[in-house]
Amino acid sequence: MKFTSVFTFFLAALTASATPLGLYKRQTTNVSSNSSSSGGGTVPVIITGGSAVSSSSQSNVTTTTLFNSTSTLNVTQLYQIASQVNQTLQSGSSSGIIIVTNWQSIETLSFFCSIVFDTSKTIVITENYLWGVPILSSSQAQGRGTLVAGSDNVIYSGVFAPYTVPVGVSSQKQVQWFYDACQPTLIASNSTIRLQYSNFTNTQISSSTSTSSTSGGAGGGASNSSSNSSSTASNSSTAAGGAGSSSSSSSSSSGPLVPIIYEEGNSQTLIQSLGSNIQGLVVISSGTSGNSTTTSWASVPFPVVYAIDASSSHDGSSIGFLSNTSVPQGAVSAGYLSPIQAQTLLSIAINNKVTSASDLQKIFPASQQ
Structure with missing residues (x-):
């Protein structure tokens, strides 16, 4: 899926392992x-x-x-x-x-x-x-x-x-x-998400993470200056209730603001300007180890997740994988999740006050090496 410019959208918004597929039984x-x-x-x-x-x-x-x-x-x-x-x-x-x-x-x-x-x-x-x-x-x-x-x-x-x-x-x-x-392993009954983060099924938007903006997608778009990036990146930016939860959501609050940016467009000046206005960030990896290791995210006040956009891969697979060893210090890899899925899961985590890199590594399907 392609993306529109995150920063044009974002600045406006601030004001407003699966079980292997095998035919083993039909x-x-x-x-x-x-x-x-x-x-x-x-x-x-x-x-x-x-x-x-x-x-x-x-x-x-x-x-x-x-x-x-x-x-x-x-x-x-x-x-x-x-x-x-x-x-x-x-x-x-x-x-x-x-x-x-x-x-x-x-x-x-x-x-x-x-x-x-x-x-x-x-x-x-x-x-x-x-x-x-x-x-x-x-x-x-x-x-x-x-x-x-x-x-x-x-x-x-x-x-x-x-x-x-x-x-x-x-x-x-x-x-x-x-x-x-x-x-799939990510959400199986014995998964980390189900066993250690059962609160991800709540239906309340946390007041401590809510923002005033709900326009243009749930948590921000993705930045790319190329003309072929025409779709807005979505953000499922908080948890909702599973069967058995009786709490209701708030219509007056919105969830964490988690924009998506391309690694090539990242700059320290830009990140500093965003500052406290965002609660998390997803970076679409360039796929080159040189770019992915030059930036340290250890000092930023929000969690950062790197993901691969495999939607335009040459083999048409639409699924890639990024290990934690391939991302900069302080960041977490989304594993096989797409940028939009990484944005969604990170927003759910932030809404439930799960923000440290060590905790996020537990819920994202990436290598722990």
Whole structure:
């Protein structure tokens, strides 16, 4: 995913390891051709953007329209979604939920939900709710974490960059899963995030980290002077409640401000000028060890995470890896997380007062060498 200039946006805003994919067992779940039920009840759908739901197309679909955003969801919107999802999952009347959003928000929202919702119930992120109905109707969808339903009938894991790690395929009549239900290592029940940072599922924005700005993406954009960087980088910038949490989010606060910058555009003067106005920073690594080791971040008053933008890689993989030994002193590597995902996880951590490099190394999937 490309990015717009972070600093043009940012200055304006200041004023305003997964289980390996192997076909070791294929599971097939039949879905009734005229049914869109979830556990025999209604299908709850939250609309935040994307394709509208026709009221006459499905009699047992209940929709809640929070907004119809055409741009990247900001942190206030993410908390509104989290509160509504949390309420729905707690109701017990459904085995899961479908969230419809715009294309720009797929990565932010799917990763956000993957981290903050610790539930076996099915959460499907999609641009069109019809793509998600067969998945929600599959009993084998539970226990897989947040899922992304693509237009190609392929089901993807929400933990990874959009449309990169398929876990199954679907049609109107059946869903075929590539392997038994399991969750990626990052969010597994025995993961560091679940065992040591269970507070990441809270639905409150911490007043000590909130800022006055909620515009233009949840936590800042990414800087690149090149003309082909045209999309705003999103930021899922705090935690939301998992099933079982009863607290509600605040609509009057926004989460930590965590912009994304390119390493080539970094300067000490610029960082000093940002100073106390940001709570964290994501740096897109240039991929050259010379650049990545010349700057020390040990003295800055906010956490810094380095990530690789593999979206334009020559092999089209869209997933890269950066170890902690490849980043400057005082910074943390995002491992295989994309810049947007690094921004999201760092914001969640900051909101829950997890800011030291040693603690952040525990939650980011990077080498501990």
